[in-house]
Each structure stands twice: as C-alpha cells, then as structure tokens.
Amino acid sequence: MKKFKTLLATTALITSLSSMAAGRDYISIVGSSTVYPFATVVAERFGKSTNFKTPKIESTGTGGGMKLFCKGINVDTADITNASRRIKASEFAMCQKNGVKDIVEVLIGYDGIVVANAIKSHTFALTRKDLFLALAKEVPTGKDGELVANPNKKWSDVRKELPNVKIEVLGPPPTSGTRDAFVELAMEGGCKKFDWIKATKKSNKAKYKSICHTIREDGAYIEAGENDNLIIQKLQKNPDALGIFGFSFLDQNADVVKGATIDGGAPEFDTIADGSYPVSRPLFFYVKKAHVGKIPGMSEFLKEFTSEKAMGEEGYLTDKGLIPLDEDKFKTVQDAVKNLKPLSL
Helix, strand or coil: CHHHHHHHHHHHHHHHHHCHHHHCCCCEEEECCCCHHHHHHHHHHHHHHCCCCCCEECCCCHHHHHHHHCCCCCCCCCCEEEECCCCCHHHHHHHHHCCCCCEEEEEEEEEEEEEEEECCCCCCEECHHHHHHHHECEEECCCCCCEEECCCCEHHHHCCCCCCCECCEEECCCCCHHHHHHHHHHHHHHHCCCHHHHHHHHHCHHHHHHHHHCECCCCCEEECCCCHHHHHHHHHHCCCCEEEEEHHHHHHCCCCEEECEECCECCCHHHHHCCCCCCEEEEEEEEEHHHECCECCHHHHHHHHCCHHHHCCCCCCHHHCCECCCHHHHHHHHHHHHCCCCCCC
C-alpha cells in the first residue's frame, strides 16, 4: 500500500511538471516591492537579449509573495519570489507542506530603509529611539515597567529639537518585508534603549516583541500599500509627512525627496555598504528548483541576474541603487545558483 501511494505521488508530480512547459512559456515572479525595480530591469534586459519572453513580475509584498510562491509546484504557481528579508521558518515550512521542497536562496545585495520627506520641507535628524517613541503603539513612562498609549502627537513631543509638526508617517503594510525589517532594525533598535524593556527580552520574549514591534493605529502611521512610488507622490503633496521605503527609491527620486539621518548616519550608498547606516538589510529572491528546466528560460534568467554585469560591483543594478555584495559572497551566490543548491533551515 505504501509503495502504491508513493507511486501515485510520483506519477502526479511527473504529470504536473511535464505540463508546465506546454502550460506557460514565461517566467512568473512575485514578491517584494523593494526588489521589484531590480528584478524588472533584469527581466527587461533578459527579454530583449534572448529569445525567451520577458518575465512577468507582480509587486505583492514579501509576505504576499511567499504565500503565492509556496502554494505548490503547479503551472499556475509562481516560479520566483522576491524578498526584502530572509524567508521565515514558518514560510519555509509552508512551502515544504505544499510540495515546494527544493528552494534556492539568492542573496542579491543590500538596501537601506530610509525615512524621507519632501526635499523642500523640514530636515530631520532622527534616532532609532525617536522612531520608536513616535510610532510605537505603547511607550514607556518614567517608571520602569509602565507603558501608556502613545501620547506623542508632534515630532517635537518626542524630542524638543525635532520639528514642531504632526507625526504623519506613510509606510508599508504588515505583508511587506520592508515593514518587517523596519520594526526589527529601527523600532526595536530604539525600543531596547530602555533598559527595563531590553531586560524583558530574556524574561518574556513575547512581551518584548509586542512592545517593540507593535505600531500605533491612531492615524499617525498610515499604511500606504506596497507601491513605494505612490508614497513618494504623496510626500510631494504633503510636505509635513514622512515616508518609509527602500534606499533605491530615494536614490531614484533625489530631486523630490530627501532622507533623514538616523543615529547620525545618512542614507547613502557608501554608508549602507560599510554598515555605518543603522537601518540596512539584505535583499533576496527564492527559486523553485522543480521549475528550472520546465519553465522556459529559468536557467538563463538566473544566470543573467547573478552575472557580473548585473549584480557585480559596477553592474547595471548598482545604477538603480542596489548595494553590491563583496567578492566572496558574490561567488558563493553564483555557485549556489549554478548548482541549484537547496536551502535548508
């Protein structure tokens, strides 16, 4: 009986895979809005320079992309998902449960998360502590162990040296990898400046995470969707508002928006590359090994994306704001892609 079930499962897998090439003749990519511009540039070049169709890319957010990617290995599921953070253990488990067994992780480079506003508006010199006190749902009082609903209405309420304007921050929704990275790097980075909260991490990790990662819901933080270009447009219309998005969007729109310094570090190519800018993160995409060789152009697209001319130190993706990998990491990534080395968590 066991052998029969195994045979049925194998037959179903073969049938599913063999139908792919006939069912779809283009690569399907979903995921991160931050990685979207980089993937789009590679896809357009790939479509123009080869006989394969230009891959179709949807900006669904990192979390949304993972759900689509992990649905299975049928022709109607995505081949690649972009991510502005590493895949979570829970997402990896979801993939495994749905038959997406062999996943290839591709680290493409680094990006900074910026807090920016209209170029003609106030200049902000922020700290991670400022960001926590401005955006957390609950903030500490002067008494250890005591929290209150965030009373700060203006930036000057957070710290008197900051502009006397309403706290209004346009940012990504919970499905976004940028949101995940922001709460971990910026919010938590400021939250643990309070000694009693930092100590809570050891005694009650769930409480610690709830305090540090929960963003206020009273209108000061406005979920602006997965479209970072839309945030930039809104900042131009509202000079008092700030927006949260990836460095590449700041880099491409430097004529209309400017980035705040955070803990004294300016959001610049060099500061993100050397780690002195405190709110930076790695960028990835994930590949279904089962689709390589079945969906036309997969191997060739992976080769193009991880080539020196694309991801290298002077590759065309750096022109779009990608912070490149060092030589050793770059070679490790190329080897993993060449050998389609599956990720293990």
